Amino acid sequence: MTIxxxxxxxxxxxxxxRIRCRNNGQMISVPFGTSLKELYxxxxxxxxxxxxxxxxxxxxxxMNYRFYNAKDVExxxxxxxxxxxTYTLTLFLVLAKAVEDLYPGGQLIIGAPVSRGYxxxxxxxxxxxxxxxxxxQQRMQEIVDMDEKIHRVQxxxxxxxxxxxxxxxxxxxxxxxxxxxxxxxxxxxxxxxxYFYSCLLTxxxxxxxxxxxxxxxxxxxxxxxxxxxxELEEMVPQEKMHNVIQEFHRWQDILGVxxxxxxxxxxxxxxxxxxxxxxxxxxxKKLNDIVDNIVEKGAKLVLLAGPSSSGKTTxxxxxAILLMASGMRPHTIxxxxxxxxxxxxxxxxxxxxxxxxxxxxxxALFNKQMNQLLAxxxxxLPRYDFKLGERVYENRRIRIGEGDIIILEGNxxxxxxxxxxxxxxxxxxxxxxxLTTIALxxxxxxxxxxxxxxxxxxxxxxxxxxxxxxxxxxxxxxxAGEEKWIFPFQELADAIFNSALLYExxxxxxxxxxxLDQVGECEPEYAEASRLRKFLRYFRSVPADQVPPTSLLRExxxxxxxxx
Numbered sequence: 001m002t003i004x005x006x007x008x009x010x011x012x013x014x015x016x017x018r019i020r021c022r023n024n025g026q027m028i029s030v031p032f033g034t035s036l037k038e039l040y041x042x043x044x045x046x047x048x049x050x051x052x053x054x055x056x057x058x059x060x061x062x063m064n065y066r067f068y069n070a071k072d073v074e075x076x077x078x079x080x081x082x083x084x085x086t087y088t089l090t091l092f093l094v095l096a097k098a099v100e101d102l103y104p105g106g107q108l109i110i111g112a113p114v115s116r117g118y119x120x121x122x123x124x125x126x127x128x129x130x131x132x133x134x135x136x137q138q139r140m141q142e143i144v145d146m147d148e149k150i151h152r153v154q155x156x157x158x159x160x161x162x163x164x165x166x167x168x169x170x171x172x173x174x175x176x177x178x179x180x181x182x183x184x185x186x187x188x189x190x191x192x193x194x195y196f197y198s199c200l201l202t203x204x205x206x207x208x209x210x211x212x213x214x215x216x217x218x219x220x221x222x223x224x225x226x227x228x229x230x231e232l233e234e235m236v237p238q239e240k241m242h243n244v245i246q247e248f249h250r251w252q253d254i255l256g257v258x259x260x261x262x263x264x265x266x267x268x269x270x271x272x273x274x275x276x277x278x279x280x281x282x283x284x285k286k287l288n289d290i291v292d293n294i295v296e297k298g299a300k301l302v303l304l305a306g307p308s309s310s311g312k313t314t315x316x317x318x319x320a321i322l323l324m325a326s327g328m329r330p331h332t333i334x335x336x337x338x339x340x341x342x343x344x345x346x347x348x349x350x351x352x353x354x355x356x357x358x359x360x361x362x363x364a365l366f367n368k369q370m371n372q373l374l375a376x377x378x379x380x381l382p383r384y385d386f387k388l389g390e391r392v393y394e395n396r397r398i399r400i401g402e403g404d405i406i407i408l409e410g411n412x413x414x415x416x417x418x419x420x421x422x423x424x425x426x427x428x429x430x431x432x433x434x435l436t437t438i439a440l441x442x443x444x445x446x447x448x449x450x451x452x453x454x455x456x457x458x459x460x461x462x463x464x465x466x467x468x469x470x471x472x473x474x475x476x477x478x479x480a481g482e483e484k485w486i487f488p489f490q491e492l493a494d495a496i497f498n499s500a501l502l503y504e505x506x507x508x509x510x511x512x513x514x515x516l517d518q519v520g521e522c523e524p525e526y527a528e529a530s531r532l533r534k535f536l537r538y539f540r541s542v543p544a545d546q547v548p549p550t551s552l553l554r555e556x557x558x559x560x561x562x563x564x
Contacts, residue, residue: 017067021045022055022074030067037063037202040075049229050077052086052206053199058526062086062199064152074524078229082527088118088223090201091210092443093150095120095221097192098139105168110221110443112245112436116233117222118445119215119245130214137212143189147205151188160184163193171441174261175538178268197444197535216242237491244496245436251282252438255502260440260538267506267540276546279502283552287315290430290495291322294405297494299428300374301406305413305489306432307482309455311499311552315432316409317562318550328405331398335410335418337382338366342389356481358417362391367421373400374426411481414489431493434500440538449479451500454512454532455556461515462558468515472525504553506542511557 016029021043028042036054040063045051053060055074060082076083092110099108099122106124113119122128157176163186164172172195176184186195189204201207211222211232225233252258255278257266266275294302302319306312320330338361339345346359354360369379381396400406412418414429434451453475460466466474490496513536519529547553554560 018070019067020070020072022072032068034067035063036061036065036067036073036075039067039073043075045075047075047077049079050083051075052078052080052083052201055082055524055527058521058524059530060086060199060527062152063202078224079226081226084223084226086199086201087207089196089198090150090204090207091221091223092118093187093189093192093194093196093200094140094143094204094207095136095212096194096443097143097189098136100192102135102139108442109439110445111218111249111439112445112448114241114245115215115220115236115238117215117220117235119242120219120221121217122219128214128218133212133214133219136219140210140212144204144207147203148190149203150200152185152200153188154183154185157181157184160186160195164195167193169194169442171259171261171439172443174265175259175441175444176261178261178264178538178540194443195441197440197538198531240491240493240496241435244498248436248498248500251279252502254278254282257502258439259442260438263438263502263506264540267542272503272506272542273546275503276542276548280548280551283499283501284318286497287318287322290497291319291326293495294323294428295326295328297428298425299405300400300426301370301408301419301422302428302430303413303419304407304409304430304432305411305415305486305493306499307411307452307486308478309452309459309556310433311455311555312409312432313564314552314555314560314562315430315497315499316407318552319407319430323405323407327403329401329403330405330407331400332407332409333381335361335366335408335412337384337391338362339384339391341391356411356485358412358415358485361412361418363418363420366418370406370419370422373398373406374422376401411486414492415485416489416492428495429493430495430497431490432497432499433490435496435498437500438502438505440535446505446535448500450532450535451504454505454508454536457512457515458508459556463564468519468529469523469525472519472528499552501551501553503542505536506539507544507547507553508557509536509539510541511544512536 016031019028019030019039021028023045024043026043030039030042040051051063053062053076056065056071078084078087096108099106103124106122109121111119111121157179161173161176186193187200209224209232213220222232225231255275257263304312304316316332320332323330340360340362345353345355346357348354372379378397378399380393381398382391382393385392414431419427434448437446437451439445457468457471460471513533516529516533519526544557549559549561
């Protein structure tokens with residue numbers, strides 16, 4: 001008998017692990033297999049609105065995560081982006097269970113954010129009533145009060161697909177079918193199963209505040225405010241925004257594609273070019289309708305505003321072409337050219353120049369020159385020299401006649417202060433943003449802020465020399481400025497243009513992934529980069545050469561026939 005002797009000693013499993021808690025800077029020894037929830041109890045932290053989740057080596061994990069190696073940990077509460085996302089997705093699960101309990105066979109579709117909540121469709125074969133909203137609210141509260149455990153179940157992907165298909169959850173089955181993973185996970189709440197692309201809370205009793213209301217033909221799920229989680233987000237009337245969302249849903253019906261799984265099926269079947277062409281045609285038709293309205297109104301000043309990476313520049317150029325086709329002579333200018341000299345720029349609370357505020361724009365000069373143009377006078381338009389930090393004049397003289405029209409593009413274009421002295425009947429306001437787009441499945445929408453961030457990542461990297469780390473790090477301050485200076489005025493618009501394209505994530509994913517890959521694990525922004533990479537993997541790639549050169553997407557992806 002031959003006896004084999006192993007030359008290498010088998011190291012025993014460690015009995016304890018060293019975990020660094022970034023919230024208080026402590027190094028803590030914990031037993032092998034300790035959960036995040038248990039670790040939180042050891043850290044001596046007191047988070048009034050949390051923890052909801054944690055960054056483990058700068059990657060978002062739910063509180064049921066267990067440690068088998070040394071890690072860095074930072075707990076996140078509801079005032080953080082990650083914490084509020086975890087809370088909101090858990091609300092989606094409880095809402096889905098309440099609907100399943102009350103309306104067996106009904107279909108719940110959780111859609112885009114509107115009026116500072118989430119618009120939800122509920123297809124139950126009849127119109128919804130106030131009583132339906134009340135019943136759902138009551139059932140959700142019962143589920144929360146029971147403090148039911150939420151289980152995260154890992155299994156072979158084909159097992160999850162079969163499970164969802166057996167429950168009639170076709171959008172989730174199709175989403176998972178298009179993935180190449182061997183294993184996946186799903187969430188179980190009592191007898192309800194569901195899938196979400198990010199982590200959830202561990203128990204329903206951790207949901208402290210929410211409200212379900214009847215909202216037009218559907219429901220509005222209201223969530224807590226990030227600034228003050230003890231209060232609901234203030235409901236803001238957004239009828240025009242809601243109408244645009246419904247219009248986009250009609251476009252989806254025309255295309256026959258509403259979710260990522262359906263999109264991937266269409267691409268696999270060779271219909272990518274058709275999806276691109278129809279999507280572009282629908283956007284072009286919308287712009288034509290807007291131009292018809294401008295001409296019919298007899299406006300002389302078109303004011304175009306929207307948040308970062310909405311596609312304002314390309315849209316202004318396409319509007320100019322369509323206006324020319326309607327017999328007009330457009331002149332395009334930017335609010336940037338009316339910046340006050342840098343030394344006169346207002347400062348924020350930290351003493352830094354506040355370039356985002358309306359005070360950074362010389363509104364008096366703008367109103368004076370616009371009224372001079374409307375009166376038939378010749379005006380020398382300024383140009384802002386960003387290197388000098390001063391406004392300069394270069395003999396850019398224009399005079400507008402009967403067939404002329406001005407297109408002004410900029411962040412403050414819809415702010416009433418900017419054009420307060422210009423007659424209302426001469427103005428036409430347009431708000432532009434990628435307001436709603438394709439969903440992952442019935443219960444996983446893609447935030448429009450993610451669409452804009454992905455666009456900006458490509459543009460900043462290719463044309464401005466900024467890394468993904470710099471762009472992601474800068475976004476909170478950009479978003480804060482948009483919340484203060486852009487979004488409050490969107491309902492003042494005469495027209496709202498949804499710049500989202502159904503196919504765009506499938507086109508830009510191969511461009512943006514290498515950019516996101518450059519964000520290192522040691523950076524806090526790694527969590528956001530990792531999350532973006534994850535949901536991009538849900539889409540089949542589509543070659544960029546199929547996108548028309550006049551497409552709005554070309555402003556970010558490159559290859560546009562327009563000059564910028």
